[in-house]
Amino acid sequence: MEPLAKAIKLPPSTGANSSGREAENFKCANCQDRGIVPVSNNLAEICPCQQQRKMERLMESSQITPAFRSKTFENFSINQRPPVIQDMFECARDYANRFEEIQLTENNWLVYLGEVGCGKTHLSMAVANSLLAKTIPVLYFPHVEGIKELLKYFQQKSETGIHTRVEKMKKAQVLIWDDLFKGRDKPTDWVMELVFEVINYRYLNLLPTVINSERLDYMLLELDKATGSRILERGKGYTVIVEGQACNYRLQ
DSSP states (O other): OOOOOOOEEOOGGGSSOOSOOOGGGSSOTTTTTSSEEESSSSEEEEOTHHHHHHHHHHHHHHTOOGGGTTOOSTTOOOTTOOHHHHHHHHHHHHHHHTHHHHTTSSOOEEEEEEOTTSSHHHHHHHHHHHHHHTTOOOEEEEHHHHHHHHHHHHHTTOHHHHHHHHHHHHHOSSEEEESTTOSSSSOOHHHHHHHHHHHHHHHHTTOOEEEEESSOHHHHHHHOHHHHHHHHHHTTTSEEEEOSGGGOGGGO
């Protein structure tokens, strides 16, 4: 987390609270919602509540659903799971721990491909929540729900709605794309063009991206070689491919 700011000099009028409001009426009784805490007659420091409020704003802008905010590395079980699941866990944790080191490198994407119910989404969200805890902004995009939203804009001929959403995906500091290409066997040309636009922008600009999909590597290439090859190239070193029902915890 970012360190609290050093003591700052206050003008004479801000040293004491003159509002007369009771402490219980403030969101933060410590600073009485001013964001700073006096440490002497003319000096103050940033209140710790500002860090919490920043975290709350980041979480809200991430569009991570409340159910996924609880997904962490600590509550992901690898006990008696196949070795590849343990590889997934270690890969995600290493990615999150080394993010500041690798975020500007060419291979800064985390990619999970394969079996349903193996924990791809949980670990993707664990990475997201870990980065948010470091006040690194992320944007969550669930493929099925997100494409439905964009299609609605398309049907309403709302170019502004589509443009705004797509631009956020393209330029997010970290994009979490959950269940890429989930659904029909062959996505429509419109969906393929949209996916390529976002993937290609992030590929060219070395923007960190976390992608999980039920499609295997060769399936991504069969759908669209340009899109698939970009994902696999950027994910070198942080790609795990999972196959086999033994990896599906829902069936165990």
